[in-house]
Amino acid sequence: MVFVKHDHETRVRAIVMAKLGWDEDLIVDALGVSKDSVRRWVDRHDWTGGMFELDYSNCGSRQKLAAVLRELDDLRKEDPTLYLDEYINWVVLTRGILVSSSTMSATLERLGLRLKQLRKQASQRNEPLHALWWADVTRMYAANQLVFIDECGVNNGNLERKRGRGLPGERVVVSTPYAPLGDRFSAIAAMTIDGYEALRLVQESVDGDVFYDFVEHEVLPAMNPFPMAKSVLVLDNASVHKPDELRELVEDHGMLVLSKVESAHGLHQTVGNDPL
Structure with missing residues (x-):
């Protein structure tokens, strides 16, 4: 001692x-x-x-x-x-x-x-770029054409702090990297201005196969060919959203895929094979 x-x-x-x-x-x-x-x-x-x-x-x-x-x-x-x-x-x-x-x-x-409920945002998020991208989207498409898909998840190993201090009227935001721990439970949802079009819960992380199956069997049947309502699928830059097979699947049904890209000024390059 x-x-x-x-x-x-x-x-x-x-x-x-x-x-x-x-x-x-x-x-x-x-x-x-x-x-x-x-x-x-x-x-x-x-x-x-x-x-x-x-x-x-x-x-x-x-x-x-x-x-x-x-x-x-x-x-x-x-x-x-x-x-x-x-x-x-x-x-x-x-x-x-x-x-x-x-x-x-x-x-x-x-x-x-x-003390306030903590709000998290991805550390990779670029607010100015996102604003430019969204301005282009709203200029080129009607709201009823857009179908948004994203996933969220929780795990039983999460020990992150849930609350933080902030001024009245101020959101408490921290930048955090994605780091899954323990058993994961995920939800995938497709949403339009009218509400949810499809929802799936899985006891695992959402990989490319799970996401592709969700789009093929639950989302596309609820959509319409472009330029009708519910004809543009909006995805973020998650790796599971990027396979060429997924884009081909959506375009074969006559719909468009709109993905967030590195440059908002290159938006027309992300929509199918047809420049806008």
């Missing part, structure tokens, strides 16, 4: 934090000490009637935290999913201010921050 000698200030700080009601795990993370050391120092302090003269002058207050409000907001903007104890650890480690959970919570509320 390795014994580490901690200085007087660290011991006092650990006892003060324990007296303020900090969780042992937070004290350990903030000061780099062991749980046994914290318990031993607190027990010795209580048994001796105060082996250390505890200094609470560096304990957090709303007035002291007011000096770091902008930095706390910068932390929130960098990562809105931070837990309350992570804000507390940052204040302890970077500013040396001991602060309770209730004080930190009140400080974040003072910034106007509230």
